[in-house]
Amino acid sequence: MGPMDNPHRTITTPIYYVNGRPHIGHVYTTTICDVWSRFERLLGRDVFFLTGTDEHGQKVEQSAEAQGVSPQELADQNTAEFRRVMGLFDLTNDEFIRTTDPRHEKQVQALVQRLMDSGDVYLGTFEGWYDAGQEEYYTETKAREVEYASPISGKPLDRATEENYYFKLSAFQDRLEQLFASQPDFVRPEARRNEVLGRLRDGLQDVPISRTNFSWGIGVPGVPEHVIYVWIDALFNYITALGLGDPESDWYAARHQYWPATIQVTGKEILWFHAVIWPALLMALGLPLPTCVYAHSFWISEGQKMSKSLGNFIDLEKLDGYIATYGRDALRYFLASQGPLGATDSDFSRLQFHETYTTDLVNTLGNCSSRTSAMIGKYCEGRCPTDTGTCAGGGVEWASFTAKQVEESIAAMEQFDLAASIGAAMAIVHRVDAFINDTAPFKLAKDPDQAETVGNILYRCAEAVRIAACLLEAVIPRAIGQLREAWELGPASGDLTEECRWGQFQPGAAIAKVALFPRVDAPAATEA
Ligand code: MSP
Numbered sequence: 001m002g003p004m005d006n007p008h009r010t011i012t013t014p015i016y017y018v019n020g021r022p023h024i025g026h027v028y029t030t031t032i033c034d035v036w037s038r039f040e041r042l043l044g045r046d047v048f049f050l051t052g053t054d055e056h057g058q059k060v061e062q063s064a065e066a067q068g069v070s071p072q073e074l075a076d077q078n079t080a081e082f083r084r085v086m087g088l089f090d091l092t093n094d095e096f097i098r099t100t101d102p103r104h105e106k107q108v109q110a111l112v113q114r115l116m117d118s119g120d121v122y123l124g125t126f127e128g129w130y131d132a133g134q135e136e137y138y139t140e141t142k143a144r145e146v147e148y149a150s151p152i153s154g155k156p157l158d159r160a161t162e163e164n165y166y167f168k169l170s171a172f173q174d175r176l177e178q179l180f181a182s183q184p185d186f187v188r189p190e191a192r193r194n195e196v197l198g199r200l201r202d203g204l205q206d207v208p209i210s211r212t213n214f215s216w217g218i219g220v221p222g223v224p225e226h227v228i229y230v231w232i233d234a235l236f237n238y239i240t241a242l243g244l245g246d247p248e249s250d251w252y253a254a255r256h257q258y259w260p261a262t263i264q265v266t267g268k269e270i271l272w273f274h275a276v277i278w279p280a281l282l283m284a285l286g287l288p289l290p291t292c293v294y295a296h297s298f299w300i301s302e303g304q305k306m307s308k309s310l311g312n313f314i315d316l317e318k319l320d321g322y323i324a325t326y327g328r329d330a331l332r333y334f335l336a337s338q339g340p341l342g343a344t345d346s347d348f349s350r351l352q353f354h355e356t357y358t359t360d361l362v363n364t365l366g367n368c369s370s371r372t373s374a375m376i377g378k379y380c381e382g383r384c385p386t387d388t389g390t391c392a393g394g395g396v397e398w399a400s401f402t403a404k405q406v407e408e409s410i411a412a413m414e415q416f417d418l419a420a421s422i423g424a425a426m427a428i429v430h431r432v433d434a435f436i437n438d439t440a441p442f443k444l445a446k447d448p449d450q451a452e453t454v455g456n457i458l459y460r461c462a463e464a465v466r467i468a469a470c471l472l473e474a475v476i477p478r479a480i481g482q483l484r485e486a487w488e489l490g491p492a493s494g495d496l497t498e499e500c501r502w503g504q505f506q507p508g509a510a511i512a513k514v515a516l517f518p519r520v521d522a523p524a525a526t527e528a
Contacts, residue, residue, distance in 0.1 A: 009045045010261040011036055014270060015054040015097065015237050018078035019063040022085045024299050024306075024314035024348060025267065031335045032296070032418060033265050034091045038474035039413045039421070042496040048258040050241050051086075052097030053079045057135050057230030061216035071216045075100055085316065090328055090477060097241040099233055105218050107245025108236050111285065112209075112228060113221045115167065120284040124166045126208045129157040135230050139205055152269065164208035165220055167232070172280035173204050179279060185292055187275045188416070191343035192268060192295045196275045207277060235278050238264065244287065261290040263416060271295040294416055297340035299348045314348055322353065325520055329476035330357045336418045336475050350523045357520065360426060361479075365472070366517035368429050369483060371436060372461040373513045375454075379445045384462060384487075385455030386507040396435055398460050399502035402428055402467050406500040409471045418475075425471035432464045462487070463505045470499050479516045486512040 013029045016022065030051050037049035055075040064074040079098055086093060097104060115121040129143035130136070133153040137160065138146070148157050179186060180197055187193040210226035211217070217227035239245060242259050243252025266274045274293045282289050298305075301312040322331050334356050340346040376382060405424045412420035441457045444450040466489060473480040473492060484490065488509040493499050 007046055008048070008258050008262075009037075009040045010048045010050070010242075010258040010263075011040075012049075012238050012261055012264045013051040014266050014274075015052040015099065015234055016082055017057075017059065018053050018055050018075045018082070019059045021078065022082050022316055024301075024319065026082070027085060027089055027319060028299060028335050028339060029265055029267060029296065030086070030091055030093070031089055031332055032339060032341070032416075034089070034093070035332070035336050035418055035474050036263070036413065036416060037092060038477065039496075042470070042474060042492050042494070043410070044494045044496070047094070048242075048255065049093045050095050050097065050238065051091075051093045052095070052237060052241070053082055053099070054230065054234040054237075055079065055098055055100045056217040056227075056233055058132065058211070058214045058216070059135060061214050064216075072100065081316075088316075088320070088323065088328070089332065095241050097237050099218075099237060103246075103249065103251060104237060104240045107240040107243070107249075108218050108228060108233050109221045111236055111239075111245045112232070115281075115284055116165075116221070118284065120168050120171070121165050121209060122168065124164065124206070124208075125162070126164045126166075127161045130160040131155075131157055137208055141202075162208075162212060164212075165210040165223075165226060166206040167209045167277075167281070167284075169207050169277060169280050170204045172283055173200075175283055176200060176204070176276060176280060179289070186279075186289070187271070188292055188294050189341075189343050192271055193275075196271060199272065200276065204276070231273055231277070232281070235273060235281060238278075238290075239282075239287065260288040263292045263294055264290045265294045265296065265416075268295045268297050292416075294341075297343060298345045299340060300345050301347075302349050303347055326353070326357050327478070327517075329478045330361060330517070333357070333361060333422075333476055337422045339418070341416070341418060354520065354523055357517070358522075361476075361517040362519050364426060364429050364433065365468070365479075366515065368433050368436075368461075369465050369469075369514050369516060372432070372458065372465055373486070373511050375441055375445075376458050376462060376511045377513055379441070379451070379454050380458060380511075382511055384505050384507050384509040384511055385459045387456050387459040387463075387503075388452055389456070390453060391439070391456045391460065395438075396431060396460075398464060401431065402464055402500070402502050406467065406471065406497070410497065413474075422472065422475060425468045428464050428468040428471075432461050432468075435464075436461060459505065459507070462511060463502065466505055467500045467502070470496060482516060483514055486514045 011033045013033050016026050033049060037047050040047045060074060061071050064071040083096060112121060128140060129138040131150040133150050133155060138157060143157055187196055209229040209232045210220050211229060212226055215227060217230060218233050220226040220228055239259060242255040243249040244256060244259055246252055264274060279289050301314050304310060304312060306313050334353050338346055338356055405428050409421045409424035412424060439457045441454045445454050469480045469483050
């Protein structure tokens with residue numbers, strides 16, 4: 001993704017509202033970005049991975065009031081919770097931006113000032129509808145379409161008439177159409193792109209970007225009674241974190257090279273902001289556009305949409321429970337391999353989780369690495385054997401087979417197809433399992449004349465598992481760290497492609513027995 005000669009890679013998550021507590025949706029978006037970031041770093045790329053919290057707006061002001069605390073206190077409390085989550089899921093973000101950070105606030109004002117100076121922001125009167133829950137404005141046409149109720153919360157929309165500052169989105173119609181035509185991968189997946197195109201064809205209207213009925217936000221420069229619309233404030237985080245709104249800043253000096261972003265990941269419900277309003281803002285500011293905006297779908301819970309009233313939210317407590325039983329890597333593996341990256345939603349079900357864990361991690365990767373190391377322990381004195389070339393049966397051209405899988409796994413990850421990348425690595429492990437069954441080194445070992453052949457077979461098994469492990473490290477860093485230690489593999493080299501080249505396992509290296517993924521009892525049928 002992106003020009004291959006650009007050494008920098010930047011990935012962003014949406015910044016999360018602080019008026020609620022973190023749940024599976026937030027954890028998911030951030031985890032998949034983390035997997036991609038780690039993988040790119042393993043490839044030797046210079047990565048900037050950005051996430052953070054969206055702390056202004058009416059909702060936060062109202063929640064704070066209801067709880068009898070100041071909006072800043074509420075924001076501080078909840079942002080701390082989001083940061084705790086980063087620790088729980090082994091996330092390696094390079095910055096955690098908060099929109100209440102004065103460095104962000106200052107830049108947002110400067111950016112809005114630039115838009116006012118260029119005439120892209122002007123003072124006008126808004127008449128239409130407002131979804132207070134989503135902090136989103138609707139024109140009459142759009143409000144009619146959703147039957148005057150929020151498509152997210154179902155609550156009635158409020159009538160809104162007020163003097164506001166507007167962003168001249170309508171002026172970008174042609175340029176946006178051209179963007180979509182010339183960069184077909186700008187919005188992915190394709191089904192989502194088509195939805196955006198459909199809405200774009202209806203014609204764009206200017207967007208009010210200031211509010212006067214509450215005060216928890218960043219003031220419009222020179223007009224403090226107008227607060228900058230929270231979505232504009234929030235979208236700017238992607239460039240303020242890199243200092244682009246303040247060329248004198250430390251952030252600019254250290255990070256400006258990370259723009260434009262390689263991939264900006266969002267959920268499908270907030271795609272319009274990212275696919276249309278955001279590029280238009282960047283065009284107005286004369287800044288380059290991200291290479292790709294990727295909108296994932298939703299997790300549902302045990303077959304049903306997650307909702308407060310059904311009480312089936314996969315919240316932090318539930319996720320903590322999964323971690324306690326299966327481990328952090330297992331959760332990361334499930335999210336990355338089974339998640340809703342395509343156009344359809346995915347079901348987070350306890351049984352499915354258990355099955356994925358048992359099939360892929362316990363029975364495949366765990367079993368294969370433990371089998372291989374146990375046989376090496378038994379037949380090769382726990383040392384990596386030498387491959388002398390002769391090998392009974394199996395019929396696998398290991399060097400070319402693994403090279404093909406490695407290429408596929410890397411290409412898929414570059415396309416943000418996490419499941420395919422994982423699948424290509426796991427196919428290596430499956431092949432090792434079949435190879436062990438076909439060649440039966442445990443039988444050959446009974447005949448001392450076959451010692452060399454046994455060594456050759458086991459070398460191939462260990463080497464293939466090593467390569468698969470390198471490819472899976474971004475997804476399950478803890479387990480692969482354990483394997484690296486037990487098999488004396490040393491730390492990742494920072495050149496994944498080279499590391500995955502066949503034949504690098506050093507004969508003589510100590511190979512200790514590993515048990516990477518303990519078996520877990522199946523959940524009771526009643527446990528959801
Ligand atoms: N603050 C805005 C984003 C501003 S970005 C400039 C916001 N925040 S949010 O707290 O609601 O988080 C949205 C993120 O959570 C999105 O990535 C969204 O897709 C994700 N999810 C929320 N519920 C989800 C599921 N049930 N499943 C998967 N992800 C979903 O919107």
